[in-house]
Amino acid sequence: MTSKQSHRKDEHVSLAEKFYDSTAESAFDQVRILHQSLPELALTDVEPATKFNGVTLPYPLLIEAMTVGAQLLAN
Numbered sequence: 001m002t003s004k005q006s007h008r009k010d011e012h013v014s015l016a017e018k019f020y021d022s023t024a025e026s027a028f029d030q031v032r033i034l035h036q037s038l039p040e041l042a043l044t045d046v047e048p049a050t051k052f053n054g055v056t057l058p059y060p061l062l063i064e065a066m067t068v069g070a071q072l073l074a075n
Helices: 004-019
Strands: 050-052 055-057
16 A cells, blocks of 8 residues: 555656656846855965764764655555
């Protein structure tokens, strides 16, 4: 039996494949974003260390959400 969540994932993939048009153009094709993240800071001014559960880590800890993909995608 297929779960509701698995069915929704299958349906999403199916619709994305159905409506994808690689030749479509939009005004967004003309947009270019200039990356200027923190331009007023030097790299040496940034301290990425963080504390987690009383332990200092040299870099931030990132926990990403994970889900099990639908069976359809495994094939």
